[in-house]
Amino acid sequence: DAGVTQSPTHLIKTRGQQVTLRCSPKSGHDTVSWYQQALGQGPQFIFQYYEEEERQRGNFPDRFSGHQFPNYSSELNVNALLLGDSALYLCASSSNSGRMNTEAFFGQGTRLTVV
Amino acid sequence: LAKTTQPISMDSYEGQEVNITCSHNNIATNDYITWYQQFPSQGPRFIIQGYKTKVTNEVASLFIPADRKSSTLSLPRVSLSDTAVYYCLVGDPLMNYGGSQGNLIFGKGTKLSVKP
Numbered sequence: 022d023a024g025v026t027q028s029p030t031h032l033i034k035t036r037g038q039q040v041t042l043r044c045s046p047k048s049g050h051d052t053v054s055w056y057q058q059a060l061g062q063g064p065q066f067i068f069q070y071y072e073e074e075e076r077q078r079g080n081f082p083d084r085f086s087g088h089q090f091p092n093y094s095s096e097l098n099v100n101a102l103l104l105g106d107s108a109l110y111l112c113a114s115s116s117n118s119g120r121m122n123t124e125a126f127f128g129q130g131t132r133l134t135v136v
Numbered sequence: 137l138a139k140t141t142q143p144i145s146m147d148s149y150e151g152q153e154v155n156i157t158c159s160h161n162n163i164a165t166n167d168y169i170t171w172y173q174q175f176p177s178q179g180p181r182f183i184i185q186g187y188k189t190k191v192t193n194e195v196a197s198l199f200i201p202a203d204r205k206s207s208t209l210s211l212p213r214v215s216l217s218d219t220a221v222y223y224c225l226v227g228d229p230l231m232n233y234g235g236s237q238g239n240l241i242f243g244k245g246t247k248l249s250v251k252p
Contacts, residue, residue: 064180124170
């Protein structure tokens with residue numbers, strides 16, 4: 022049973038470019054959340070997708086957008102990249118079962134460097 | 137959402153028991169306490185979750201006093217591989233655990249360094 026998989030693992034982009042990161046959730050999970058983690062900081066919530074719709078969003082500009090596909094996989098798109106967008110981008114999947122002990126499973130992340 | 141306070145860093149030696157305390161004075165009635173572990177360049181990994189008293193699994197124990205304003209993650213006999221950042225999160229599982237509705241709120245965590 023594969024866990025959460027993210028691609029690519031590393032990426033280097035130039036300021037002003039656009040980037041797309043991909044995530045496949047753990048088998049049986051239907052909810053995908055994206056987090057940005059700057060060096061030395063805890064992960065910061067970007068947004069969450071469920072049933073192919075953005076359900077909740079953190080304090081990130083509209084340059085950050087996403088998509089969820091019918092197979093529950095997800096993409097994170099960032100437009101007009103800034104140097105400050107350099108970070109580890111994490112995808113977490115979970116199940117919308119409503120169980121009290123629902124836990125989120127994280128992928129290894131994509132290390133984005135903007136130069 | 138309850139705010140948490142943890143030590144920024146801790147040092148230990150192999151074989152010792154490590155206790156990391158988290159303060160959450162404004163914890164709400166429906167809030168659970170969850171701990172995640174994160175190694176460099178990897179995603180956080182769920183360790184343990186509890187509501188009150190004591191919870192134990194194969195990895196750690198979680199102690200929560202009656203007033204629930206703090207909690208202590210206990211790692212028995214740590215090894216070098218336990219060197220990581222440990223995050224304490226507090227919230228309503230139905231609203232704040234990336235599951236049915238919400239998202240996870242991470243602080244800066246506690247960087248644990250285990251030395252030989």
